[in-house]
Amino acid sequence: MTYRTISRRSILAGLTTAATAGALALAGCSRSDPLGTDAGNDAGTASSRTIVIGSQDYYSSEIIAEIYAQALEDADYTVDRQFRIGQREAYAPEIEAGAIDLFPEYTGPLLQYWKPDTESRLSEDVYAELLETTPDGLRLLDQSPATDQNGYTVTQEFADEWDLTTIGDLTKVTTPLTLGANSEGEHRPYGPEGLATTYGVEVAFTPIEDDGGPLTVKALKDGDIQLAIIYTADPSIAENGLVSLEDPKGLFIASHVVPLVSDNVDDAAAAIINKISAAMNPEDLIALNARSVKEELPAATIASDWLAQQNLG
Amino acid sequence: MNLIAEALAWLAEPANWSGPGGIPARTGQHLAITALTILLAGLIAWPAGVLIGHTRRGAGIVGALTGAARAIPTLGLLTLFGLGLGIGLTAPLLALIVLAIPSLLAGTYAGIQAIDPAIPAAARAIGMSPAQVILTVEVPLAMPVIIGGLRSATLQVVATATLAAYTADIGLGRYLFAGLKSRDYTEMLGGALVVVALTLVLEVALAICQSVARRIVDPASRTQRTPA
Known part of the structure; x- marks a missing residue:
């Protein structure tokens, strides 16, 4: 229904912008047509529309x-x-x-x-x-x-243990790192390949298909994965004691x-x-x-x- | 149409047929998780079904419970298990076992209950022990229906085992999830076609098993063509 309303609006708006001069004629010749009349009115009072x-x-x-x-x-x-x-x-x-x-x-x-x-x-x-x-x-x-953007997220304990602030700090970690994210993350420019070329961080990959949701958070806390992709404005970051790592080289688009x-x-x-x-x-x-x-x-x-x-x- | 042609091209691409993420490896994983699910579900459902069928008791309650279990959405169940058990293969495996049990169980007890009560009674009368009645009379006679249950369980599990990829790097579901999120519908459809092909192969194989079992149980049904 919403879509239909908007489609009708787009017709109105199109008429309005396309033919301010023609609007008068349109309104004049189509008084019986509600669409034409509306367009005429809109054009007449554009500033307070x-x-x-x-x-x-x-x-x-x-x-x-x-x-x-x-x-x-x-x-x-x-x-x-x-x-x-x-x-x-x-x-x-x-x-x-x-x-x-x-x-x-x-x-x-x-x-x-x-x-x-x-x-x-x-x-x-x-x-x-x-x-x-x-x-x-x-x-x-x-x-x-x-x-509100994608960000690499770790647990607070993990960040404290290795003194992590930025994604690049992950090179200090000597234990193997596993990234858990949606399937497509494996081949996206910001995925394991991007981590390696941009920051020199080598990670393994495991798919978790819930968009950084509760399963991903659980896996982080269990230590099954060390790194996850979660929206930086997601309240679950603060709620679950997680930290978004800074991305100074712009792996994720701002x-x-x-x-x-x-x-x-x-x-x-x-x-x-x-x-x-x-x-x-x-x-x-x-x-x-x-x-x-x-x-x-x-x-x-x-x-x-x-x-x-x-x-x- | 174009998409189907592209999906077929994806299937024909040699690069997709090699390596740990290739079609043979993924198909192998998919078959393995299907087999493991059926085996574990069977360990629960087959003995339970035999017991219900043999005693002719509890079919109503168990039927209602397993019927209700069929209505549980597997993805929801998988998420629930995942939140308790963490990522990996355990959560999807448990969810798939729940999916497989109703068909296996229903096939088993329905098959045994459908046997004319006079036959096990006659077996007892000639001095067979309950175990002998079950193993040498009831189970063989019920075999076509038991295989029917296995057939429908396998059909459901092999198609739903794509969900194993939800929390683990396993199975043909990886193509579906990766394709879905990155709008690579070619990969998605290609992966789906492999699942369909696999399902059909298993379906035909089990249908053959079922008709062989039927011929053994009731030789009269095929006497015209294969005189025994």
Whole structure:
């Protein structure tokens, strides 16, 4: 149903942007056609048009989108929440078509979506290249310090035992290392091969197909594996006494929260969103995620609490 | 169609047929875990089934319990065992054993119960001990149905043994998981075709075993073609 709604919107938006001049004629000659009439109205009041906010089908993305929505509502904007749309393959065409005006994105994965062969890995490079790659009609706002990306994770005890801070420190470990991750990790550039060429770390590989979930954490704690790939903003890292190793050479592509917006988001709205991005640090994002996972609070509550706490609400 | 052609090309690629991650090695692992599962499940299900069938008691309760066990999602069970036992082969093996037991058990007790009660009664009457009645009368007569149970258990296990790759570097499931996550549907379909082929081979082999057993038990059924 969501998809159908958006498809209809994309038609509206297409009409709006394509033919501002023609809109009058369209509205005039098609009064009996609800689609044509709507398009005419939209064109007439473009500056105060509803801002459509989308989010990925991922709880953390929904929380960020909800924060945007509430902050804009506080500033008297009308917003339309189209959350939990799906994966990038599903929603990106809708954004590109102008059906969604504001979407919390992640720099690295978004760049790789538009430019699969990109060589940028570090935060600033990725953001700079993403600014160039962003299609016409869309615009990137400031990237947030908050990140949510893949990271090599070890237990706190293991990190203490070998004095590990960065992935490169793993060369100090003299016992054999086994990496546990999803099957495809074995042949990805960041997998065992990337560890060896980028950091000189040799690891064996064992597949655990739960995306760094409870089975992976259990295997880490049991010592069946020493190294796992877990999202850096995953609350299970703090909860289970794990540590994400720093990745100064950019084995994983940097993935900062970044708002992707259409022309329908004016400068005042953009300023509000930029303020949110600047205020949100990586620890905040982990805390927000933890409230969702552990306290099972709805996104709306988590978002309004955070905005109040940051004095942004 | 194109995808199928690519999958066949993947199957024909010599590089995929060698090394520890090659198709023969993975198929061997897959067969080994299937055989081990059936063996361990059989150690539990066959004696239990014989006992139920021989005494003609408990079929209702055991039938209901094992029927319910069939409804347990194997992946969920595997995750549950994995959280208790850690990664490796143990968790998937246990989950697959739970999957295999109902068919093996049902085939065994149903086969024995289906025997005309007059036959074991006659065997007892000529002085056979209970063990002799079971081993030389009931089990042989029930063999076609017992093999039928084995056949359906094997079918389920060989197809589901792909889940062994969920927590261990084992079996044909590795192609499916690796292909799924990296959108390499060629590899995924290629791996699936190998599983299908393996399943069909086992199915045909066990069907032949079943019909041989049937011919031994009831020679009259095939007398037209093979006069005994």
